[in-house]
Amino acid sequence: MRSHLPSKKYDAVVIGAGPAGSFAARNLALRGWRTLLLEADEFPRWKVCGACLGSSGAKILDDAGLGGMLDRLGAIHLSRTEVCCHGRTTQIDGCGIRVISRSALDYALSNEAVKAGAELRYKAIARVVDAGNHDRLAKVKWIEHGEMHEVIAESVIVACGLNTSRAGVATSGRATKHSLMGLGTTTDELPDWLPKGTLRMVFARYGYVGCVQTERGGTVWAAAVQPGFLRSIASPHEACRRILVHARVEAGALPTVGWRGTPCLTRSLNPGEGRIVRVGDAAGYVEPVTGEGISWALESGSLASHVIDQALVGNRGDIAEQWAQVLKRALRVKRFRCALTAKAVRRPVVTHLFNALMARNPALGQATLRKLIGARSLGERTAR
Ligand SMILES: Cc1cc2nc3c(=O)[nH]c(=O)nc-3n(C[C@H](O)[C@H](O)[C@H](O)COP(=O)(O)OP(=O)(O)OC[C@H]3O[C@@H](n4cnc5c(N)ncnc54)[C@H](O)[C@@H]3O)c2cc1C
Known part of the structure; x- marks a missing residue:
């Protein structure tokens, strides 16, 4: 396997082109940041989902x-x-x-990210090899068509859904007992x-x-x-x-x-570390009984892109710390209600x-x- 060095530099690398990743990548690209979106699959693709987009998700798109x-x-x-x-x-x-259908929605959203200026690579299985910190940039590697690529990034958004271990970032949020x-x-x-x-x-x-x-x-x-x-x-x-x-x-x-x-499906919350932020299912949520997964993916993608935008403008490396606070605030009520419902219905x-x-x-x-x-x-x- 050949390795392409030295590394290219991006303002933001987004791993996973589901609703969370594509929406975040679109927002960052629209703000003029150099954004790379890496997706393991080739779109359009089907995925396990009830295909219902709640009214809050439709409003976010609007x-x-x-x-x-x-x-x-x-x-x-x-x-x-x-x-x-x-x-x-x-x-x-x-x-x-x-x-x-998720094949149509995810394909359309990833195309919007590209239209906004993000660089998109399909069939690119990515992993974070260095989360970075205040002084050091993050490092991401991916395999595409059998070749290893590596880039460094001011920020990384992990939006790879439930299969967080695939992105190789420390440990994913643990599955809760009754998940x-x-x-x-x-x-x-x-x-x-x-x-x-x-x-x-x-x-x-x-x-x-x-x-x-x-x-x-x-x-x-x-x-x-x-x-x-x-x-x-x-x-x-x-x-x-x-x-x-x-x-x-x-x-x-x-x-x-x-x-x-x-x-x-139900995982403990894991906001990220260093220059990495986790969004959508990768940040940890509950099972989809209330039909909010896609809406939450869009909302968290939007919130995270705002946090990263601010950090990039201010040239700050404490991205995960900022994100942890925003995530906690955004999820407090949602997560409680969702967990309560999920427990009750069974x-x-x-x-x-x-x-x-x-x-x-x-x-x-x-x-x-x-x-x-x-x-x-x-x-x-x-x-x-
Ligand atoms: C049975 C079931 C029914 C559901 N029904 C609904 C519903 O009706 N309405 C609703 O709102 N939500 C529903 N959900 C929840 C919803 O599907 C998720 O919350 C939503 O897909 C999360 O979006 P995401 O962008 O975080 O992750 P995903 O949609 O999972 O996207 C992650 C993407 O990352 C890619 N990826 C993974 N690893 C890597 C890697 N290492 N490198 C590059 N790319 C990678 C994957 O290929 C994938 O395309 C349901 C979930 C389940 C399991």
Whole structure:
């Protein structure tokens, strides 16, 4: 393997072109900083995700002047969310959520980063070899087409999602004790009980399964399940089928093939060190029950790019210290609410109580549910 030395210098190197990385790279490039975006895959690519962009994520895009992008990509307006557990279905209409396949969204965002002036390399598996400090710049290496490359950077954004160990930066945030694992697949089939604009979320003791039609005309299935449960069954399809059956929901349309998994989803917070900041899933978050992952990726990418911009302007190297404070402030409430929801939905006693609440006081039950899933507008009803 040949090595290309001496190293080129960048103001910012971003590892991972998911929503967090591409959005951060775009912001920095727009500010005129020399930005390199390194992505291990080749886009467009599919990834395990429920493909629902919350209203806060859509607003972040709007505020950044990318509001037209979702319409251009054909993102669907979610008109109804069905929440199923223990044989009961609760419906909420009009939640402000957009459905967009990750292959389309991530590709479009990475193209926006390039349009803004960032240099993008696909198939570049990068790792940080030196986090840098106040006096020393950071160093990043990557392999592209079998060749090793190396650059030095004033700042590094690690935006490589849950597979943080791949980026080789110290240790990633540890998986928390009760963390679930993600599963997902897509199919061209459209179940007749799943019209366009409807999201179905099914909750049971061992996890939850969601499905929705995407703008591409297929169905995306995403699930979060207990690792022990998955290990005991050893089949993602069977694990999801059992969750549907347990919740007394039709399981016939569940795809049998194409399932992919993720590492544990809930991780302790890890802001970064030296000149490295971690954003999106790489910074640590909780499982996606409230559908905020993409929005948080965009928000953290935006916040981090601001911190780095300020540090570059002031010629300061204490980037991770600054970021740790901003991250803590930004996540305090979000993380608590998300963790609470994630814990609550996997306790049968809570879902029973919720069903009882729905029977006695549907308005209060609906309001609670809207808060938990981040739904915005109203006009809901309950069905058996
Ligand atoms: C089952 C499931 C369902 C979900 N459903 C939803 C939902 O409906 N709505 C929602 O908002 N969120 C959802 N999420 C969460 C959402 O997918 C994530 O929060 C979001 O993708 C995080 O974005 P990111 O940019 O941080 O990381 P990612 O989207 O994971 O992007 C990371 C990128 O980094 C690249 N990369 C990794 N390592 C390297 C390396 N060493 N070098 C270069 N590149 C690298 C990867 O190839 C990838 O492209 C779901 C998650 C799961 C698991």
